[in-house]
Amino acid sequence: MAKTKRSKTTGPKQPRKSFSFKTSKRTKIIFGSFLILFSVGLFISFISYFFNWQADQSMLGNVLERGETARNWLSKFGAYISHLLIYKGFGVSIISLPAMLFVTGIYLFLNLKLFKIRSLWFWGAYLILWFSLCFGFFASSNPILGGVVGYEVNDFLQDYIGKLGVILVLIFMLIIYLVTRLNWTPDALSKSFSKQNENVKEEVSEVKFEGHTATEESEAKVTPSESPSSQDEDVEIEHSFSEKSPETPAEKEKIVIRSEDEDDVEMEVETAQDEEESDLLSKKLVEDFGEFDPTLELANYQFPSIELLKDYNSGRGITIDQKELEQNKNKIVDTLKNYKIEIAQIKATVGPTVTLYEIVPEAGIRISKIKNLEDDIALSLSALGIRIIAPIPGKGTIGIEVPNQNPSVVPMRSVVASNKFQNAEMELPIAMGKTISNETYTVDLAKMPHLLMAGATGQGKSVGLNVILTSLLYQKHPAEVKFVLVDPKKVELTLFNKIERHYLAKLPDTEEAIITDNTKVINTLNSLCIEMDNRYDLLKDAMVRNIKEYNTKFKARKLNPENGHKFLPYIILVVDEFADLIMTAGKEVETPIARLAQLARAIGIHLIIATQRPSVNVITGMIKANFPARMAFRVTSKIDSRTILDAGGADQLIGRGDMLFTQGNDLIRLQCAFVDTPEVEKITDFIGSQKAYADAHLLPEYSGEESGIGVDNDIEDRDKLFKDAAEVIITAQQGSASLLQRKLKLGYNRAGRIIDQLEAAGIVGPFEGSKARQVLVPDLLALEELLKKEQNS
Numbered sequence: 001m002a003k004t005k006r007s008k009t010t011g012p013k014q015p016r017k018s019f020s021f022k023t024s025k026r027t028k029i030i031f032g033s034f035l036i037l038f039s040v041g042l043f044i045s046f047i048s049y050f051f052n053w054q055a056d057q058s059m060l061g062n063v064l065e066r067g068e069t070a071r072n073w074l075s076k077f078g079a080y081i082s083h084l085l086i087y088k089g090f091g092v093s094i095i096s097l098p099a100m101l102f103v104t105g106i107y108l109f110l111n112l113k114l115f116k117i118r119s120l121w122f123w124g125a126y127l128i129l130w131f132s133l134c135f136g137f138f139a140s141s142n143p144i145l146g147g148v149v150g151y152e153v154n155d156f157l158q159d160y161i162g163k164l165g166v167i168l169v170l171i172f173m174l175i176i177y178l179v180t181r182l183n184w185t186p187d188a189l190s191k192s193f194s195k196q197n198e199n200v201k202e203e204v205s206e207v208k209f210e211g212h213t214a215t216e217e218s219e220a221k222v223t224p225s226e227s228p229s230s231q232d233e234d235v236e237i238e239h240s241f242s243e244k245s246p247e248t249p250a251e252k253e254k255i256v257i258r259s260e261d262e263d264d265v266e267m268e269v270e271t272a273q274d275e276e277e278s279d280l281l282s283k284k285l286v287e288d289f290g291e292f293d294p295t296l297e298l299a300n301y302q303f304p305s306i307e308l309l310k311d312y313n314s315g316r317g318i319t320i321d322q323k324e325l326e327q328n329k330n331k332i333v334d335t336l337k338n339y340k341i342e343i344a345q346i347k348a349t350v351g352p353t354v355t356l357y358e359i360v361p362e363a364g365i366r367i368s369k370i371k372n373l374e375d376d377i378a379l380s381l382s383a384l385g386i387r388i389i390a391p392i393p394g395k396g397t398i399g400i401e402v403p404n405q406n407p408s409v410v411p412m413r414s415v416v417a418s419n420k421f422q423n424a425e426m427e428l429p430i431a432m433g434k435t436i437s438n439e440t441y442t443v444d445l446a447k448m449p450h451l452l453m454a455g456a457t458g459q460g461k462s463v464g465l466n467v468i469l470t471s472l473l474y475q476k477h478p479a480e481v482k483f484v485l486v487d488p489k490k491v492e493l494t495l496f497n498k499i500e501r502h503y504l505a506k507l508p509d510t511e512e513a514i515i516t517d518n519t520k521v522i523n524t525l526n527s528l529c530i531e532m533d534n535r536y537d538l539l540k541d542a543m544v545r546n547i548k549e550y551n552t553k554f555k556a557r558k559l560n561p562e563n564g565h566k567f568l569p570y571i572i573l574v575v576d577e578f579a580d581l582i583m584t585a586g587k588e589v590e591t592p593i594a595r596l597a598q599l600a601r602a603i604g605i606h607l608i609i610a611t612q613r614p615s616v617n618v619i620t621g622m623i624k625a626n627f628p629a630r631m632a633f634r635v636t637s638k639i640d641s642r643t644i645l646d647a648g649g650a651d652q653l654i655g656r657g658d659m660l661f662t663q664g665n666d667l668i669r670l671q672c673a674f675v676d677t678p679e680v681e682k683i684t685d686f687i688g689s690q691k692a693y694a695d696a697h698l699l700p701e702y703s704g705e706e707s708g709i710g711v712d713n714d715i716e717d718r719d720k721l722f723k724d725a726a727e728v729i730i731t732a733q734q735g736s737a738s739l740l741q742r743k744l745k746l747g748y749n750r751a752g753r754i755i756d757q758l759e760a761a762g763i764v765g766p767f768e769g770s771k772a773r774q775v776l777v778p779d780l781l782a783l784e785e786l787l788k789k790e791q792n793s
């Protein structure tokens with residue numbers, strides 16, 4: 001994952017070239033043939049070494065001497081390498097090395113996937129070591145068998161665990177091999193054991209039978225009508241039985257149960273095998289096909305290059321005006337002096353838009369006194385947008401933020417190119433801009449998990465939204481993230497239309513993916529709620545807690561797509577101008593938004609809501625409570641600032657992307673990155689020109705509350721896909737709603753309704769719990785007849 005991420009993040013610099021081994025096929029053929037020939041040579045050397053090793057022993061010290069001759073069929077090289085690997089190495093077991101090299105060579109030569117032979121290498125090496133140890137133990141007098149490694153390791157082990165310990169280790173290693181590699185289980189042993197012991201069992205059951213009689217008799221013994229002689233007998237039998245088993249009737253039952261238990265154990269073993277098999281199945285699938293790769297359908301997708309973004313500063317970075325710094329410092333010191341506040345120390349940090357002056361007042365000065373001087377300091381500096389942070393959290397100093405006379409733009413390019421963003425180990429990384437200390441600030445949208453954005457008109461909201469969207473376009477493959485865009489202003493997000501079939505999600509049967517009509521928003525929001533419920537069902541079925549775990553499990557092929565499981569992309573709902581939406585649709589949007597905000601975080605649906613008017617009737621308590629992350633551009637009043645941030649400050653910003661951001665705790669002042677419309681256009685053009693999916697990502701169908709829930713057999717009221725659905729069900733002979741969902745791309749609710757209608761029409765049987773419903777019509781011909789009959793009646 002990290003690997004793919006890296007390749008993606010460096011995408012802009014056309015990294016794929018460096019990563020994709022363009023010449024690798026040729027290299028593989030050459031290297032593969034080398035390995036094949038080398039392994040053959042090695043094998044020949046080994047074989048001939050066994051015949052000639054003693055004769056060649058003497059020349060080993062002078063291998064480099066040209067005059068020396070060796071008897072090995074591969075001469076001095078053969079003699080030397082065999083000596084090294086067999087005598088000084090692992091002994092005869094190393095003979096499997098050429099075989100492993102040979103297979104690897106073949107794989108390379110034929111360009112097959114090498115990961116398939118990982119286990120061959122692992123277990124090959126394991127066996128070499130095991131045999132070497134084994135020979136080293138049992139045939140230590142013959143150095144060729146176990147090699148120096150076998151001998152020395154044995155020697156070492158014996159010093160610590162003794163001979164018996166070594167034998168136990170060898171047995172344990174063998175068991176590991178048998179169980180893991182050969183899937184050997186004690187089951188096989190117990191089966192043969194049970195066969196062998198059938199006769200013995202019979203005898204045992206006979207004994208049991210005897211036992212029964214015996215105890216029955218012993219029960220009878222408590223009846224008063226017994227003769228003393230029979231009592232004696234009973235006692236005797238009872239005693240002979242009690243040696244094997246307990247005396248009371250309850251415990252006697254236990255014996256029977258125990259005898260049944262033996263069967264149960266076998267059955268249990270079978271269940272265990274089943275589990276193992278399914279685990280093995282996923283392992284095998286992964287071995288054969290590799291992990292599921294969601295990006296495979298658009299495998300050649302190229303991430304946009306960083307060159308598409310403009311460098312506004314063209315490498316200049318922030319310019320520090322010493323004179324301005326000095327002047328401001330003097331003004332601050334003088335103003336405070338006027339109010340009898342002495343400063344012990346002052347430090348300036350220059351950011352892109354504001355400079356932070358951190359002051360340490362002399363001992364005994366009250367912080368609130370400085371805080372109250374905000375306006376006076378602003379007046380003396382004759383600057384807007386001064387913000388006093390008293391004290392700076394975690395620092396014990398007082399901060400005075402003063403806007404720079406010449407603020408510098410933070411180009412999107414600089415934040416996208418930053419290491420912080422490129423190497424961000426985040427699910428949905430966003431490069432928001434730069435902090436006051438000029439560091440790139442990245443956040444994970446998945447962790448927020450929803451974002452509320454406010455700012456008066458012209459202060460940088462739309463740019464902020466574009467920054468978020470472009471950040472994700474630079475990091476996430478179209479398979480991994482989908483956007484649902486709501487743009488009542490109709491102009492802000494239109495550029496993203498070009499990437500509809502890559503990155504956008506929409507309702508089925510709608511033309512435009514970007515929603516500009518407020519009434520359609522309601523359907524989309526409800527559809528997202530259905531998607532959320534469906535995803536929760538999938539998560540429940542997969543027994544995972546969140547989308548990340550789910551996708552990991554799906555990639556490891558542990559979830560069966562036949563059961564409706566699929567790779568789940570993140571869905572990000574962006575609403576520009578939320579106030580407008582609330583005005584026109586009111587409660588109808590508020591309820592699904594609040595529901596999504598409350599519940600959607602675990603299943604990968606995240607909301608970003610922007611508004612010009614952060615008044616309390618727009619951002620209601622319910623919405624606020626579920627949007628811990630807030631992004632505030634300049635607003636016009638203190639009240640607005642409080643509504644959005646629960647604190648003042650946003651009214652003192654200077655605009656043009658100057659913003660305050662909080663994720664629920666500290667407020668951070670940031671300069672939002674700047675990305676202009678032409679840049680976004682270039683990016684969307686670049687993505688849009690590449691191969692895309694057949695359609696936008698389809699959200700579940702939502703046909704509105706009024707479309708009727710009651711099920712009756714009224715032909716007029718049937719869903720317009722009723723017949724198609726019937727055909728699908730009959731062809732597959734499987735009455736399940738999820739089948740309809742998949743085949744007809746329907747929402748869960750609609751598919752469920754159709755199934756109910758099919759039941760009312762007598763095409764499928766009644767609900768049978770987790771099983772699919774029975775299909776009552778055998779073929780399509782019978783369906784035609786049935787429908788015709790209905791029409792006529």
Ligand SMILES: Nc1ncnc2c1ncn2[C@@H]1O[C@H](COP(=O)(O)OP(=O)(O)OP(=O)(O)O)[C@@H](O)[C@H]1O
Pocket residue numbers: 409410455456457458459460461462463464612656657658671672673674675
């Ligand atoms: N991060 C930024 N850096 C520099 N300039 C910015 C930044 N953000 C916005 N601006 C400037 O402010 C102008 C208005 O920004 P934007 O269109 O994002 O405002 P808005 O808040 O979306 O306004 P409205 O709500 O009316 O659409 C931009 O054209 C740009 O010149």
